[in-house]
Amino acid sequence: MSPVAKGLSKAASEGAAITPRVALNIAVTATFALVPIYAAFSGDAFALTLFTRIVILAIAALSLNLIMGFGGMVSFGHAAYLGIGGYAVGILAKEGIGSGFVQWPVAVASAALYALVVGALSLRTRGVYFIMITLAFAQMIYYVAIGLDRYGGDDGLTIYHRSRFGTLIDLSNRTEFYYLCLALLLVSVYVVWRIVNSRFGMVIQGARSNERRMRAIGFPTFRYRLACFVIAGAMCGLAGALLANHTDFVSPAMMHWTRSGDLIVMVVLGGMQTMFGPLIGALTFLVLEEGLSRLTEFSNLIIGPFLLVVAISMRGGIDGLIGGVRRG
Protein backbone atom coordinates (compact mmCIF):
# COMPACT_ATOMS: atom_id res chain seq x y z
CA MET A 1 0.00 0.00 0.00
CA SER A 2 1.31 3.45 -0.77
CA PRO A 3 2.19 5.61 2.23
CA VAL A 4 -0.53 8.08 1.44
CA ALA A 5 -3.14 5.37 0.99
CA LYS A 6 -1.97 3.95 4.31
CA GLY A 7 -2.34 7.34 5.91
CA LEU A 8 -5.79 7.71 4.46
CA SER A 9 -6.93 4.30 5.56
CA LYS A 10 -5.50 4.91 9.02
CA ALA A 11 -7.38 8.19 9.23
CA ALA A 12 -10.46 6.35 8.07
CA SER A 13 -10.10 3.62 10.67
CA GLU A 14 -9.53 6.20 13.42
CA GLY A 15 -12.69 7.98 12.43
CA ALA A 16 -14.41 4.56 12.24
CA ALA A 17 -15.82 5.64 8.88
CA ILE A 18 -14.92 7.69 5.85
CA THR A 19 -15.28 11.19 7.23
CA PRO A 20 -16.08 14.10 4.92
CA ARG A 21 -12.46 15.20 5.26
CA VAL A 22 -11.10 11.83 4.16
CA ALA A 23 -13.59 11.73 1.30
CA LEU A 24 -12.43 15.18 0.22
CA ASN A 25 -8.78 14.14 0.35
CA ILE A 26 -9.48 11.02 -1.68
CA ALA A 27 -11.47 13.05 -4.19
CA VAL A 28 -8.66 15.55 -4.59
CA THR A 29 -6.04 12.82 -5.00
CA ALA A 30 -8.22 10.96 -7.50
CA THR A 31 -8.84 14.15 -9.47
CA PHE A 32 -5.11 14.75 -9.71
CA ALA A 33 -4.47 11.13 -10.70
CA LEU A 34 -7.10 11.11 -13.47
CA VAL A 35 -6.26 14.41 -15.18
CA PRO A 36 -3.91 12.93 -17.85
CA ILE A 37 -6.52 10.31 -18.74
CA TYR A 38 -9.15 13.00 -19.11
CA ALA A 39 -6.74 15.09 -21.19
CA ALA A 40 -5.95 12.15 -23.46
CA PHE A 41 -9.62 11.29 -24.10
CA SER A 42 -10.95 14.80 -24.46
CA GLY A 43 -7.95 16.10 -26.37
CA ASP A 44 -7.86 18.99 -23.92
CA ALA A 45 -4.08 19.38 -23.69
CA PHE A 46 -4.45 22.57 -21.72
CA ALA A 47 -5.96 20.70 -18.77
CA LEU A 48 -2.71 18.81 -18.37
CA THR A 49 -0.68 22.03 -18.53
CA LEU A 50 -2.89 23.70 -15.96
CA PHE A 51 -2.83 20.74 -13.61
CA THR A 52 0.92 20.32 -13.87
CA ARG A 53 1.18 23.89 -12.67
CA ILE A 54 -1.33 23.21 -9.89
CA VAL A 55 0.56 20.15 -8.68
CA ILE A 56 3.90 21.99 -8.67
CA LEU A 57 2.53 25.01 -6.83
CA ALA A 58 0.81 22.64 -4.40
CA ILE A 59 4.28 21.41 -3.41
CA ALA A 60 5.31 25.02 -2.82
CA ALA A 61 2.13 25.70 -0.82
CA LEU A 62 2.70 22.52 1.17
CA SER A 63 6.19 23.68 2.14
CA LEU A 64 4.80 27.07 3.12
CA ASN A 65 2.13 25.37 5.24
CA LEU A 66 4.88 23.56 7.13
CA ILE A 67 6.41 26.82 8.37
CA MET A 68 3.36 29.10 8.29
CA GLY A 69 0.58 26.73 9.32
CA PHE A 70 2.38 24.39 11.68
CA GLY A 71 5.26 26.62 12.68
CA GLY A 72 3.54 30.00 12.81
CA MET A 73 6.27 31.56 10.67
CA VAL A 74 4.49 33.73 8.12
CA SER A 75 7.02 33.92 5.32
CA PHE A 76 6.12 36.57 2.77
CA GLY A 77 8.97 35.67 0.49
CA HIS A 78 8.28 32.08 -0.34
CA ALA A 79 8.30 32.59 -4.10
CA ALA A 80 12.04 33.30 -3.82
CA TYR A 81 12.63 29.57 -3.31
CA LEU A 82 10.68 28.81 -6.47
CA GLY A 83 12.89 31.28 -8.29
CA ILE A 84 16.13 29.96 -6.84
CA GLY A 85 15.21 26.37 -7.68
CA GLY A 86 14.13 27.44 -11.16
CA TYR A 87 17.20 29.54 -11.85
CA ALA A 88 19.47 26.73 -10.65
CA VAL A 89 18.00 24.56 -13.41
CA GLY A 90 18.02 27.38 -15.98
CA ILE A 91 21.57 28.54 -15.31
CA LEU A 92 23.01 25.02 -15.28
CA ALA A 93 21.15 24.22 -18.52
CA LYS A 94 22.55 27.32 -20.19
CA GLU A 95 26.05 26.43 -19.02
CA GLY A 96 25.68 23.03 -20.64
CA ILE A 97 24.95 20.91 -17.59
CA GLY A 98 21.72 19.21 -18.58
CA SER A 99 21.63 16.32 -16.14
CA GLY A 100 18.76 16.44 -13.68
CA PHE A 101 20.91 14.45 -11.28
CA VAL A 102 23.04 17.60 -10.97
CA GLN A 103 20.43 20.28 -11.58
CA TRP A 104 17.85 19.17 -9.05
CA PRO A 105 20.17 18.59 -6.08
CA VAL A 106 21.76 21.99 -6.82
CA ALA A 107 18.29 23.56 -6.93
CA VAL A 108 17.32 22.02 -3.60
CA ALA A 109 20.66 22.81 -1.95
CA SER A 110 20.68 26.44 -3.15
CA ALA A 111 17.17 27.00 -1.84
CA ALA A 112 18.12 25.37 1.48
CA LEU A 113 21.22 27.52 1.79
CA TYR A 114 19.23 30.66 1.07
CA ALA A 115 16.66 29.56 3.67
CA LEU A 116 19.46 29.08 6.18
CA VAL A 117 20.68 32.65 5.71
CA VAL A 118 17.21 34.23 5.67
CA GLY A 119 16.05 32.12 8.59
CA ALA A 120 19.12 32.81 10.69
CA LEU A 121 18.38 36.53 10.50
CA SER A 122 14.59 36.68 10.28
CA LEU A 123 13.80 34.11 12.99
CA ARG A 124 15.27 36.46 15.58
CA THR A 125 12.28 38.71 14.97
CA ARG A 126 8.55 38.25 15.37
CA GLY A 127 5.29 39.10 13.73
CA VAL A 128 5.30 41.95 11.25
CA TYR A 129 9.08 42.27 11.38
CA PHE A 130 9.49 38.64 10.39
CA ILE A 131 7.13 39.14 7.47
CA MET A 132 8.99 42.28 6.36
CA ILE A 133 12.43 40.66 6.52
CA THR A 134 11.38 37.59 4.52
CA LEU A 135 9.80 39.95 1.99
CA ALA A 136 12.91 42.13 1.85
CA PHE A 137 15.16 39.16 1.14
CA ALA A 138 12.83 37.91 -1.58
CA GLN A 139 12.84 41.36 -3.19
CA MET A 140 16.61 41.34 -3.08
CA ILE A 141 16.76 38.01 -4.91
CA TYR A 142 14.19 39.32 -7.38
CA TYR A 143 16.40 42.28 -8.27
CA VAL A 144 19.49 40.10 -8.37
CA ALA A 145 17.74 38.00 -11.02
CA ILE A 146 16.87 41.14 -12.98
CA GLY A 147 20.54 42.07 -12.86
CA LEU A 148 21.72 38.75 -14.28
CA ASP A 149 22.36 39.97 -17.82
CA ARG A 150 24.03 36.78 -18.88
CA TYR A 151 20.89 34.88 -17.91
CA GLY A 152 18.35 37.12 -19.57
CA GLY A 153 17.95 39.76 -16.90
CA ASP A 154 14.45 41.17 -16.90
CA ASP A 155 13.41 39.11 -19.92
CA GLY A 156 14.16 35.78 -18.34
CA LEU A 157 15.92 32.74 -19.63
CA THR A 158 14.59 30.08 -21.98
CA ILE A 159 15.46 26.50 -21.13
CA TYR A 160 15.97 24.57 -24.36
CA HIS A 161 16.23 21.14 -22.83
CA ARG A 162 14.36 19.84 -19.84
CA SER A 163 16.44 18.13 -17.13
CA ARG A 164 17.78 14.81 -18.38
CA PHE A 165 17.53 11.69 -16.27
CA GLY A 166 19.09 9.23 -18.73
CA THR A 167 16.65 6.52 -19.68
CA LEU A 168 14.91 6.70 -16.30
CA ILE A 169 12.24 9.18 -17.26
CA ASP A 170 11.64 11.55 -20.16
CA LEU A 171 10.47 14.91 -18.87
CA SER A 172 9.54 16.14 -22.32
CA ASN A 173 6.78 13.55 -22.29
CA ARG A 174 4.12 15.66 -20.66
CA THR A 175 2.24 12.77 -19.10
CA GLU A 176 5.37 11.27 -17.59
CA PHE A 177 6.38 14.67 -16.27
CA TYR A 178 2.93 15.19 -14.77
CA TYR A 179 3.00 11.89 -12.93
CA LEU A 180 6.51 12.59 -11.67
CA CYS A 181 5.29 15.90 -10.23
CA LEU A 182 2.26 14.21 -8.69
CA ALA A 183 4.40 11.48 -7.15
CA LEU A 184 6.72 14.11 -5.67
CA LEU A 185 3.70 15.98 -4.30
CA LEU A 186 2.32 12.88 -2.58
CA VAL A 187 5.75 11.99 -1.19
CA SER A 188 6.02 15.56 0.11
CA VAL A 189 2.62 15.27 1.81
CA TYR A 190 3.80 12.10 3.49
CA VAL A 191 7.09 13.66 4.57
CA VAL A 192 5.31 16.69 6.03
CA TRP A 193 2.86 14.39 7.80
CA ARG A 194 5.71 12.44 9.39
CA ILE A 195 7.61 15.58 10.37
CA VAL A 196 4.59 17.26 11.91
CA ASN A 197 3.82 14.30 14.16
CA SER A 198 7.41 13.63 15.17
CA ARG A 199 9.21 15.00 18.21
CA PHE A 200 10.58 17.70 15.95
CA GLY A 201 7.07 18.56 14.80
CA MET A 202 5.85 18.79 18.40
CA VAL A 203 8.58 21.34 19.13
CA ILE A 204 7.69 23.35 16.03
CA GLN A 205 4.00 23.42 16.90
CA GLY A 206 4.70 24.16 20.53
CA ALA A 207 6.83 27.12 19.47
CA ARG A 208 3.98 28.40 17.32
CA SER A 209 1.60 28.13 20.23
CA ASN A 210 3.86 29.59 22.90
CA GLU A 211 7.53 30.12 22.24
CA ARG A 212 8.31 31.67 25.61
CA ARG A 213 6.92 28.65 27.35
CA MET A 214 8.90 26.33 25.09
CA ARG A 215 12.12 27.97 26.22
CA ALA A 216 11.03 27.79 29.84
CA ILE A 217 10.54 24.03 29.63
CA GLY A 218 13.98 23.64 28.11
CA PHE A 219 13.80 23.91 24.31
CA PRO A 220 16.28 26.04 22.38
CA THR A 221 13.48 26.95 19.97
CA PHE A 222 15.57 28.97 17.50
CA ARG A 223 17.51 26.03 16.09
CA TYR A 224 14.36 23.93 15.64
CA ARG A 225 12.52 26.72 13.88
CA LEU A 226 15.55 27.35 11.69
CA ALA A 227 15.76 23.67 10.75
CA CYS A 228 12.07 23.71 9.86
CA PHE A 229 12.57 26.85 7.78
CA VAL A 230 15.40 25.18 5.85
CA ILE A 231 13.37 22.00 5.22
CA ALA A 232 10.53 24.09 3.81
CA GLY A 233 12.96 26.08 1.67
CA ALA A 234 14.50 22.93 0.24
CA MET A 235 11.08 21.48 -0.57
CA CYS A 236 10.05 24.68 -2.32
CA GLY A 237 13.37 24.71 -4.21
CA LEU A 238 12.40 21.35 -5.65
CA ALA A 239 9.07 22.83 -6.73
CA GLY A 240 11.05 25.60 -8.42
CA ALA A 241 13.11 23.06 -10.38
CA LEU A 242 9.86 21.41 -11.50
CA LEU A 243 8.32 24.73 -12.44
CA ALA A 244 11.31 25.66 -14.61
CA ASN A 245 10.98 22.35 -16.43
CA HIS A 246 7.26 22.83 -16.80
CA THR A 247 7.45 26.28 -18.38
CA ASP A 248 10.83 25.73 -20.12
CA PHE A 249 11.56 29.23 -18.95
CA VAL A 250 12.62 31.13 -15.85
CA SER A 251 12.26 34.83 -15.20
CA PRO A 252 12.31 37.23 -12.26
CA ALA A 253 8.50 37.35 -12.48
CA MET A 254 8.25 33.95 -10.82
CA MET A 255 9.74 35.56 -7.70
CA HIS A 256 7.60 38.68 -7.71
CA TRP A 257 6.17 39.41 -4.28
CA THR A 258 2.64 38.85 -5.55
CA ARG A 259 3.62 35.23 -6.25
CA SER A 260 4.54 34.91 -2.57
CA GLY A 261 1.14 36.37 -1.77
CA ASP A 262 -0.54 33.81 -4.01
CA LEU A 263 1.13 31.00 -2.08
CA ILE A 264 -0.09 32.40 1.23
CA VAL A 265 -3.60 32.68 -0.22
CA MET A 266 -3.50 29.05 -1.38
CA VAL A 267 -2.54 27.84 2.09
CA VAL A 268 -5.14 29.93 3.89
CA LEU A 269 -7.82 29.10 1.32
CA GLY A 270 -7.22 25.35 1.52
CA GLY A 271 -6.79 25.24 5.27
CA MET A 272 -3.72 25.83 7.39
CA GLN A 273 -2.31 23.04 9.51
CA THR A 274 -3.86 20.34 7.40
CA MET A 275 -2.15 17.81 5.15
CA PHE A 276 -4.27 18.29 2.05
CA GLY A 277 -5.25 21.92 2.59
CA PRO A 278 -2.42 23.30 0.43
CA LEU A 279 -3.42 20.93 -2.39
CA ILE A 280 -7.04 21.98 -2.18
CA GLY A 281 -6.01 25.61 -1.95
CA ALA A 282 -3.71 25.45 -4.98
CA LEU A 283 -6.38 23.61 -6.97
CA THR A 284 -9.14 26.05 -6.09
CA PHE A 285 -7.06 29.17 -6.49
CA LEU A 286 -5.54 28.31 -9.85
CA VAL A 287 -8.71 26.85 -11.37
CA LEU A 288 -10.64 29.90 -10.23
CA GLU A 289 -7.99 32.26 -11.57
CA GLU A 290 -7.85 30.43 -14.90
CA GLY A 291 -11.62 30.08 -15.30
CA LEU A 292 -12.40 33.66 -14.37
CA SER A 293 -9.69 35.11 -16.56
CA ARG A 294 -11.40 33.48 -19.53
CA LEU A 295 -14.70 35.08 -18.62
CA THR A 296 -13.55 38.55 -17.71
CA GLU A 297 -10.42 40.59 -17.51
CA PHE A 298 -11.51 41.75 -14.08
CA SER A 299 -11.12 38.31 -12.53
CA ASN A 300 -9.41 39.79 -9.48
CA LEU A 301 -12.61 41.67 -8.70
CA ILE A 302 -14.23 38.31 -8.08
CA ILE A 303 -11.29 36.43 -6.55
CA GLY A 304 -10.56 39.22 -4.08
CA PRO A 305 -13.99 39.31 -2.40
CA PHE A 306 -14.16 35.50 -2.54
CA LEU A 307 -10.92 35.24 -0.57
CA LEU A 308 -12.18 37.86 1.84
CA VAL A 309 -15.28 35.78 2.52
CA VAL A 310 -13.17 32.66 3.02
CA ALA A 311 -10.79 34.44 5.37
CA ILE A 312 -13.58 35.98 7.45
CA SER A 313 -16.16 33.22 7.57
CA MET A 314 -14.27 29.98 7.16
CA ARG A 315 -11.66 29.47 9.80
CA GLY A 316 -9.78 26.42 8.61
CA GLY A 317 -10.32 27.14 4.91
CA ILE A 318 -12.07 24.75 2.56
CA ASP A 319 -10.74 21.78 4.49
CA GLY A 320 -12.35 23.18 7.64
CA LEU A 321 -15.60 23.89 5.83
CA ILE A 322 -15.97 20.31 4.66
CA GLY A 323 -14.18 18.39 7.39
CA GLY A 324 -15.06 20.60 10.34
CA VAL A 325 -12.49 22.82 12.02
CA ARG A 326 -10.17 20.79 14.15
CA ARG A 327 -8.03 22.14 16.85
CA GLY A 328 -4.70 20.62 17.64
Place this chain on the structure above:
Amino acid sequence: MADVLLEVEGLTKRFGGVVAADDISLTLSAGELHAIIGPNGAGKSTLIGQLSGEVTPDSGCIRFDGREITNLPVYRRSQLGLARSFQVTTLFSDFTALDNVALSVQAHGGHSFRFWRNARREAELREPAEAALAQVGLAQRAATLVADLSHGERRQLEIAMALAAQPRMLLLDEPMAGMGPEESARLVAKLRDLKGAITVILIEHDIDAVFALADRISVLVYGRIIASGDPGTIRADAGVRQAYLGEGATDD
Protein backbone atom coordinates in the same frame (compact mmCIF):
# COMPACT_ATOMS: atom_id res chain seq x y z
CA MET B 1 22.07 22.08 57.14
CA ALA B 2 21.85 20.32 53.80
CA ASP B 3 23.85 21.28 50.71
CA VAL B 4 23.31 24.69 49.24
CA LEU B 5 21.46 24.43 45.90
CA LEU B 6 20.84 28.05 44.99
CA GLU B 7 22.93 31.07 45.88
CA VAL B 8 21.96 34.58 44.90
CA GLU B 9 24.37 37.42 45.60
CA GLY B 10 23.81 41.14 45.23
CA LEU B 11 21.20 40.81 42.49
CA THR B 12 20.22 44.25 41.21
CA LYS B 13 17.85 45.21 38.40
CA ARG B 14 16.57 48.65 37.47
CA PHE B 15 13.83 49.46 34.98
CA GLY B 16 14.46 53.13 34.28
CA GLY B 17 14.15 54.81 37.66
CA VAL B 18 12.41 51.89 39.32
CA VAL B 19 14.58 49.55 41.32
CA ALA B 20 12.93 46.14 40.90
CA ALA B 21 15.69 44.24 42.62
CA ASP B 22 17.91 46.00 45.12
CA ASP B 23 20.98 44.02 46.14
CA ILE B 24 19.07 40.78 46.76
CA SER B 25 20.98 37.95 48.38
CA LEU B 26 19.42 34.59 49.06
CA THR B 27 20.62 31.09 49.87
CA LEU B 28 18.52 27.97 49.50
CA SER B 29 19.44 24.55 50.81
CA ALA B 30 18.50 21.48 48.83
CA GLY B 31 14.99 20.39 49.76
CA GLU B 32 13.98 23.72 51.25
CA LEU B 33 10.65 25.36 50.52
CA HIS B 34 11.32 29.05 50.52
CA ALA B 35 8.41 31.45 50.21
CA ILE B 36 8.76 35.00 48.99
CA ILE B 37 6.03 37.40 49.99
CA GLY B 38 5.56 41.09 49.55
CA PRO B 39 3.06 43.66 48.35
CA ASN B 40 2.21 44.05 44.67
CA GLY B 41 5.03 45.65 42.73
CA ALA B 42 7.64 44.57 45.25
CA GLY B 43 9.63 42.83 42.50
CA LYS B 44 8.66 39.22 43.13
CA SER B 45 8.04 38.38 39.49
CA THR B 46 11.22 40.21 38.47
CA LEU B 47 13.14 38.02 40.89
CA ILE B 48 11.60 34.86 39.40
CA GLY B 49 12.38 36.24 35.93
CA GLN B 50 16.02 36.70 36.86
CA LEU B 51 16.29 33.26 38.39
CA SER B 52 14.69 31.58 35.36
CA GLY B 53 16.72 33.66 32.91
CA GLU B 54 14.07 35.78 31.22
CA VAL B 55 15.32 38.94 32.88
CA THR B 56 19.03 39.80 32.84
CA PRO B 57 20.22 41.38 36.08
CA ASP B 58 22.25 44.59 35.96
CA SER B 59 24.64 43.19 38.52
CA GLY B 60 24.97 40.37 40.96
CA CYS B 61 25.35 36.67 40.46
CA ILE B 62 23.28 33.49 40.62
CA ARG B 63 24.78 30.09 41.33
CA PHE B 64 22.83 26.88 40.93
CA ASP B 65 24.38 23.75 42.38
CA GLY B 66 27.74 25.50 42.57
CA ARG B 67 27.64 26.57 38.95
CA GLU B 68 27.36 30.18 37.87
CA ILE B 69 24.19 30.53 35.75
CA THR B 70 23.77 34.33 35.72
CA ASN B 71 24.19 34.55 31.95
CA LEU B 72 22.78 31.19 30.84
CA PRO B 73 19.75 31.31 28.51
CA VAL B 74 16.36 30.16 29.75
CA TYR B 75 16.41 26.75 28.08
CA ARG B 76 19.86 25.88 29.49
CA ARG B 77 18.72 26.62 33.03
CA SER B 78 15.65 24.51 32.44
CA GLN B 79 17.83 21.66 31.23
CA LEU B 80 19.93 21.96 34.39
CA GLY B 81 16.80 21.31 36.43
CA LEU B 82 15.45 24.76 37.19
CA ALA B 83 11.75 24.63 36.26
CA ARG B 84 9.19 27.38 36.63
CA SER B 85 5.45 27.78 36.50
CA PHE B 86 3.85 30.95 35.25
CA GLN B 87 1.65 33.39 37.12
CA VAL B 88 -0.59 33.84 34.12
CA THR B 89 -1.27 30.41 32.74
CA THR B 90 0.66 30.06 29.50
CA LEU B 91 0.02 26.61 28.17
CA PHE B 92 -0.14 25.30 24.63
CA SER B 93 -3.84 25.83 24.21
CA ASP B 94 -4.37 23.88 20.99
CA PHE B 95 -2.72 20.78 22.46
CA THR B 96 -4.34 18.28 24.80
CA ALA B 97 -3.39 18.19 28.46
CA LEU B 98 -1.32 15.07 27.82
CA ASP B 99 0.46 16.64 24.84
CA ASN B 100 1.44 19.58 27.04
CA VAL B 101 3.01 17.39 29.68
CA ALA B 102 4.61 15.12 27.07
CA LEU B 103 6.36 18.17 25.60
CA SER B 104 7.78 18.89 29.00
CA VAL B 105 9.04 15.30 29.24
CA GLN B 106 10.46 15.54 25.72
CA ALA B 107 12.38 18.71 26.60
CA HIS B 108 14.46 16.73 29.04
CA GLY B 109 14.92 13.58 26.98
CA GLY B 110 17.79 14.65 24.75
CA HIS B 111 17.51 16.69 21.57
CA SER B 112 14.38 16.70 19.45
CA PHE B 113 15.89 16.49 15.98
CA ARG B 114 13.84 13.36 15.38
CA PHE B 115 11.79 13.81 12.29
CA TRP B 116 10.10 10.52 11.59
CA ARG B 117 8.64 8.57 14.50
CA ASN B 118 5.21 9.56 15.74
CA ALA B 119 5.86 11.33 19.04
CA ARG B 120 2.31 10.68 20.22
CA ARG B 121 3.02 6.95 20.18
CA GLU B 122 6.31 7.04 22.08
CA ALA B 123 5.81 5.31 25.40
CA GLU B 124 8.88 7.00 26.86
CA LEU B 125 7.12 10.34 26.43
CA ARG B 126 3.53 9.35 27.11
CA GLU B 127 4.00 7.24 30.24
CA PRO B 128 5.87 9.77 32.38
CA ALA B 129 3.42 12.41 31.16
CA GLU B 130 0.46 10.29 32.21
CA ALA B 131 2.08 9.71 35.59
CA ALA B 132 2.57 13.44 36.13
CA LEU B 133 -1.06 14.12 35.21
CA ALA B 134 -2.19 11.47 37.66
CA GLN B 135 -0.04 13.07 40.37
CA VAL B 136 -2.00 16.31 40.17
CA GLY B 137 -5.34 14.56 39.72
CA LEU B 138 -5.85 15.28 36.03
CA ALA B 139 -5.62 11.73 34.68
CA GLN B 140 -9.23 11.80 33.46
CA ARG B 141 -8.64 14.99 31.51
CA ALA B 142 -5.58 13.77 29.59
CA ALA B 143 -7.25 13.87 26.17
CA THR B 144 -8.95 17.23 26.74
CA LEU B 145 -7.71 20.26 24.87
CA VAL B 146 -6.25 22.92 27.14
CA ALA B 147 -8.75 25.39 25.69
CA ASP B 148 -11.54 23.28 27.23
CA LEU B 149 -9.99 22.96 30.71
CA SER B 150 -11.22 25.04 33.63
CA HIS B 151 -8.97 27.69 35.12
CA GLY B 152 -8.18 25.52 38.14
CA GLU B 153 -7.39 22.53 35.94
CA ARG B 154 -4.97 24.64 33.92
CA ARG B 155 -3.19 25.65 37.11
CA GLN B 156 -2.91 21.96 38.00
CA LEU B 157 -1.62 21.23 34.52
CA GLU B 158 1.07 23.89 35.05
CA ILE B 159 2.25 21.98 38.09
CA ALA B 160 2.12 18.66 36.21
CA MET B 161 4.31 20.11 33.47
CA ALA B 162 6.81 21.38 35.99
CA LEU B 163 6.88 18.01 37.75
CA ALA B 164 7.21 16.04 34.51
CA ALA B 165 10.51 17.81 33.88
CA GLN B 166 11.77 16.16 37.11
CA PRO B 167 13.32 19.43 38.20
CA ARG B 168 15.74 19.86 41.06
CA MET B 169 14.25 23.22 41.78
CA LEU B 170 10.82 24.62 41.14
CA LEU B 171 9.98 28.31 40.82
CA LEU B 172 6.27 28.67 41.50
CA ASP B 173 4.85 32.07 40.61
CA GLU B 174 1.52 32.42 42.42
CA PRO B 175 0.38 28.85 41.74
CA MET B 176 -2.86 29.31 43.66
CA ALA B 177 -4.00 32.48 41.92
CA GLY B 178 -7.61 32.09 40.83
CA MET B 179 -8.02 28.63 42.35
CA GLY B 180 -11.08 27.65 44.32
CA PRO B 181 -10.60 26.69 47.99
CA GLU B 182 -10.83 22.98 47.21
CA GLU B 183 -8.22 23.14 44.46
CA SER B 184 -5.99 25.30 46.65
CA ALA B 185 -6.19 22.77 49.45
CA ARG B 186 -5.27 19.98 47.05
CA LEU B 187 -2.28 21.93 45.78
CA VAL B 188 -1.10 22.70 49.33
CA ALA B 189 -1.29 18.98 50.09
CA LYS B 190 0.61 18.22 46.89
CA LEU B 191 3.36 20.71 47.76
CA ARG B 192 3.59 19.25 51.24
CA ASP B 193 4.15 15.81 49.66
CA LEU B 194 6.95 17.22 47.54
CA LYS B 195 8.68 18.94 50.43
CA GLY B 196 12.18 17.68 50.89
CA ALA B 197 12.27 16.01 47.48
CA ILE B 198 12.32 19.18 45.40
CA THR B 199 13.64 22.59 46.34
CA VAL B 200 10.91 25.18 45.86
CA ILE B 201 10.71 28.94 45.67
CA LEU B 202 7.08 29.84 46.21
CA ILE B 203 5.62 33.23 45.45
CA GLU B 204 2.12 33.38 46.79
CA HIS B 205 -0.43 35.86 48.06
CA ASP B 206 -2.32 33.23 50.05
CA ILE B 207 -0.65 33.93 53.40
CA ASP B 208 -2.22 30.92 55.11
CA ALA B 209 -0.75 28.59 52.51
CA VAL B 210 2.64 30.28 52.79
CA PHE B 211 2.84 29.96 56.55
CA ALA B 212 1.58 26.38 56.40
CA LEU B 213 4.18 25.28 53.86
CA ALA B 214 7.33 27.36 54.04
CA ASP B 215 10.52 26.37 55.79
CA ARG B 216 11.71 29.91 55.42
CA ILE B 217 10.14 33.12 54.25
CA SER B 218 11.70 36.22 52.73
CA VAL B 219 9.79 39.48 52.64
CA LEU B 220 10.37 41.64 49.58
CA VAL B 221 9.44 45.33 49.62
CA TYR B 222 10.47 47.76 46.88
CA GLY B 223 12.96 45.25 45.49
CA ARG B 224 14.70 44.78 48.83
CA ILE B 225 14.55 41.84 51.20
CA ILE B 226 13.59 43.43 54.52
CA ALA B 227 13.41 40.20 56.49
CA SER B 228 14.20 36.54 56.07
CA GLY B 229 13.66 33.66 58.44
CA ASP B 230 11.39 30.86 59.58
CA PRO B 231 7.63 31.54 59.71
CA GLY B 232 7.66 32.24 63.43
CA THR B 233 10.37 34.88 63.09
CA ILE B 234 8.63 36.56 60.19
CA ARG B 235 5.29 36.62 61.99
CA ALA B 236 6.94 38.32 64.97
CA ASP B 237 9.02 40.80 62.95
CA ALA B 238 7.84 44.33 63.63
CA GLY B 239 9.11 45.73 60.34
CA VAL B 240 7.30 43.06 58.38
CA ARG B 241 4.07 43.63 60.25
CA GLN B 242 4.26 47.29 59.45
CA ALA B 243 5.34 46.98 55.83
CA TYR B 244 3.28 44.06 54.73
CA LEU B 245 1.31 41.92 57.12
CA GLY B 246 -0.32 45.01 58.54
CA GLU B 247 -1.96 45.66 55.21
CA GLY B 248 -2.90 42.05 54.66
CA ALA B 249 -3.97 41.39 58.26
CA THR B 250 -7.56 42.33 57.47
CA ASP B 251 -7.69 39.40 55.03
CA ASP B 252 -6.92 36.88 57.76
